[in-house]
Amino acid sequence: MTDTATTVGTPAADDVDEATNKMAVGALIPLLIIFILGTLCLQGFNLVFQQVGADVGAPGQASLITALPSIVLGIVCFIYGSLGDFVSLRKLVTVGLVTLLIGSLFGFIANYFFQPHLWTVITARVLQTAGEQVAGSAYLVVATKYLRNSLKVIFFGLFTAGYQLSAAIGVFAAGLLSSLSWQFLFLIPSVTIFFLPLLLKNLPAKNGNGKKSRCSWLHGLRSGDSFLTLFFSYMNWWLLLISIVLFVGFAVYISKAKAPFVTPAFFRNVRWIMAISLIALFYFVNYCISPFFNAIGHDVYGMSTGQVSAYIVWSFVVATVVGTSSGAIVGRIGRQTAIITAGCLMIIGFVGSALLIYSGFLVLTLMACVFYAGAGLMYSPLIASVLGTLSKSESGRGVGINDLVMNVTGSIGIAIFGGLMGAKALSGGSLVGATGAAASYSNLLLMGGGVLALGVVVYLIFRKKIYSVVE
Template sequence: MATQTTAVEPQDPFDDPVTSNKMAVRALIPLLITFVLGTLCLQGFNLVFQQVGADVGAPNQASLITAFPSIVLGIVCFIYGSLGDFVSLRKLVTVGLVTLFIGSLFGFVTNYFFTANLWTVIIARVLQTAGEQVAGSAFLVVATKYLRNDLKVIFFGLFTAAYQLSASIGVFAAGMLSSIAWQYLFLIPSVTILFLPILLKTLPSKSGNGQKVDAFGFVIFGFATAFLTLFFSYMAWWMLLVSVVLYVAFGFYINKAANPFITPAFFKNTRWLRAISLILVFYFVNYALSPIFNAIGTNIYHMTTTQVSLHIVWAFVVAAVVGTCSGMIIGKIGIKAGLVTAGTLMFVGWTGAAFCVNSGFVVLTMWACVFYAGCGMMYSPVVSTVLGTIEKDESGRGVGMNDLAMNVSPSIGIAIIGSLLGSNALAGHSITGTTGVAANYSNLLLIGSVTALLGLIVFFVFKKKIYEGNHALENDKANA
């Protein structure tokens, strides 16, 4: 009796939970290294941009070297994450790594072998920024969609640890290379092109949900975000007006379009709105501690910026260590307890520093370490919480919105804190007992303290609603 054989189509490894985890982990490691090297390069140029501007004969326009890449970063953070729901991650990462490699070679060759020029530096940095952010966005999308919940918190923790560690290493690398030739900074992330063969084998090839990319919607939202980022760089109110008009136009568009990349229903998800408010509040003053400490060191302790940075770098190291361990910690105490612990550390760090402005810079550095320990622990539970409020097929857009909130909220905060810092508007007296210019710094640190406390209050007020059916808690050992 003849038996009939039927051809079986090969199964996509990302369709099976077991193989999905294995494939995702293999992809996440090179993506993380790519993100680290790209961020290291970013932080390095942020440190030496004034020297670069002087070397290329444009000292007065040196800030553009950091401004333009920052604008691009604000746009692509959202767009790349959202595209992860529509476009094959394999294709997206391929384009990103190639763009990063081209930007690296272009920047080094044109500025080392030929006459260094401001615009070749800016173009190269824009290409590098656009390319390396693909790795960061793809990392978060892969971790969200394809990892088990107990592994998600671990890799989210590694992500924030990698950012903090690369930020600190970037400062030292820039200082070292600037004494040789700053052009070598361009080459740091170029080696990531070697990861492309690995990523082509380990990233999912299927194109998201199969829907056509809403290019027009992305363009409107991208320009709106660009003008919003420009406003916080230059504080030109017409830019804010243009941004608001474009966001309003975007709102009308997604209500009328047949297949917008993000629907009005996404923004009507009240659980998501409550959860994203945690990011907006907790991250509001995250950029402010370093400039406040730099001002304290300079004006009260008569230190140089280099001396201040040698103290502050230990806070970044603490953040990296805590971030690395945060997945294990969250696995033991749970997402909710982890978020509360992180917020409390941030509150204590701000408050302790506010009361110790005149107690010595080493003491201030210790409080900075407490604050950054909270920052290192915060990322994993808050991102898991927010992404747990949306469906997994929308996780790319969720990642994009998270990135947007984490960039815009602290940009607003540093604009406000920066103006108060420069004007000494809060000088004179403080409840901490300081007077004169020291009172200005104490009061600014107290603003950070109140912001962290507000974040904790928002969490406890919204906690019940946020975690109703939150799939981030499926394996939360602390969830009763």
Template sequence: MTESTTQAAIDPFEDPETRNKMAIRALIFLLITFILGTLCIQGFNLVFQQVGKDVGAVQQASLITALPSIVLGIVCFIYGSLGDFVSLKKLVVMGLTVLFIGSIFGFVANFFFTANLWTVIIARVLQTAGEQVAGSAYLVITTKYLKPSLKVIFFGIFTAGYQVSAAIGVFAAGLLGSISWQYLFLIPAVTIFFIPVLLRCLPDNSGNGEKVDWVGFTIFGAATMFLTLFFSYSNWWLCIVAIAMYAMFGVYISKAKNPFVTPAFFKNTRWIMAISLILIFYFTNYCMSPIFNAICRDVFGITSSATVSMHIVWAFLVAAVFGTSSGAIVDKIGRQTTMIIAACLMIAGFAGCAFIISSGIIPLTLMACVFYAGAGLMYSPVVSTVLGTLPNEQSGRGVGMNDLVMSVTASIGISIFGGLMSSDSLAGGSLTGAVGRQAVYSNLLLIAAGVALLGLVVFLVFHKKIYAEK
């Protein structure tokens, strides 16, 4: 073998001097892919009720958001966990291909043919499953390959990218909702052209070479799917099946020779306490935008999605600013103080919206900005806190579990809140003095503030144990 051949065979990720440079190049294109994919998620979050009306399925409209969110949670976990076992190049190529197929199918099936609830959902499921590979690969590379001083910064950039995509998404949804929401499907299709660049920048190997435990992935993913469907349909048999499959998963990992995750993973009490923070804080992650949209429609009489998006977009931009700054803020005041401030901002934003619900769209927008400032500030410290409770060799599974919990808890939250939004069960009155439809939205916002308050209480109770040395 010649010297040049030997050098060509060397993985640049093995060289500390080039590792950060290669990782950052890959992260740029992964972030763009993630932004474009998330743009669709947030766009459909804003207009899912309009889509439901257009396809003649108003009562099932929340499924347009809920079912792709279920898939998002499952593939988040699978993609992140697979980062400990197989090549990221294979995952990225597969993900971007699925994203492209979903984009083209969604547009063609719903634009050139009669729009249908299930063609919308199938396309959104494919898009969601495909785009998340970029997010998971980004987090795995950040956790495994960047030097410690850059990790918190790139976590902050990631959440900033999420919020920027959300801002563009609601703006695009407002604009295209007035023209044809089907065009939303086409936005991330361009990412198929990123594959050649990513193949050059991603590491050849990103795992330990062990055989992938597809049986374990399948059981755990199916259990999560049935659990989330229970909250969407409220059929108890779905809950029973979920519990049975989780029990089966517990028995499986205790007996299997090489499960992808061992029982010891779940016995890490520091991790359990830390992941509970994501479970609580992100329960209402998808709720502000549709509630804001509903208030504008039913309280202020604003029926134009474009007009609504011109206001809520500022909240997402605020979140992007705070997300970008979160790394520097954490370096200055620490993760614990940052998380407390972020939680207080989320509480104040939700509660503030509840109490000024009839004051006008400008005050409502300002309070939404307060909430999203907290949401943007929260991501970097909470994710780094959770991953800090795990050894480096489990970082991929940690990323996967973070994404799973974040997505599933948000999908459960939007299913519950979406159902309550479309009913009058909370219309009897509110602590804020609101009545009728105003009371519905005011009470939902107060409940959301209570969820964020619960997260803050849990953090204050367990923070010393979470940050304790192993």
């Protein structure tokens, strides 16, 4: 049994030829740049969604600006990743980049030249999110199917580094533009359309096995996710009931349909179920840290969003450095040790911030750096472990479901924590003796740390089974 970074889903005997590998590298670089620019908007709006909510007159529903586009992100991740098993990546990328451009222009024009409104912001962010994620999903499909095994973990590491770099730029840009006009955030990814000719040249003309598969059930799944997140935002029980009905309908459909994208057998893979549960736990708080720190800076330390962003941008720089180095780190210490180490760093970041909330914003920034160091290290070994439980023919759908779970659980997390944060819940007292807003934020950070601790415990219980075949 080995625990090396180079074992990612397929054995060395199935390595690709030099021409295919060269094509993959040529496509991966522009896809990464597009992904960085597109994700930048998500992180920027994640930092300032409370300000945007106040500006559009809907502060109580402000978390939906992050939560609903995140659900769409998960859905399109699944669609793009799954279609990567069947249809041309060229077509997917073309549709995605055009959609991103439309969303960027609509968001800026509708909210800058006209009265901004919550649903014009959400609609534009949904279009941008649906468009930009084509780059992320295509990147993972290309890296999984067309890249040499020895390069996979390296490019997975670059992917998570790119995500953290985009987060750093997004936080910095949002902090800068929050004092000018947050509407300009919409325009940043519009330049990605100029990468389309290069991608059409390098992406494969054909892809997958040529078999057709039905995806109409995705509408039910997407609606189920949406109603579930709306339930956590509005706490109306009929929304939860609708969500349950839609999920049951999804389960019935895939058990009866002749050619669904994902069959019931896919969900009977016990090793995959165990591995995917780790993504749900470790990424449940994925969208929380920036709004937490923005709120703490404003309510506890009297700081502006621009001042907050000048501090926490360094935590994303740390994540970028660690993410870039994650391939080498995992290669040296192994996937299992890397996941445990990353999880512990994320826990320390959340719990340390909760206990040191009165110690100064610089100390809190250091705790954020610890959290994001763990986040930067986590992605590569965790995704490699999950994809390692699937066959190569299922890799596209595996990538899609990974992103679906990551973003849907993250959107539910921000809906729950964002709602509690906005209501100043749990403000009666805390372990550190804080009261008011500081107590609320401290308690919420402890809750987030508890979710991450559960992730580490589940991994320690399941890891032998997860690696039982691959390793």
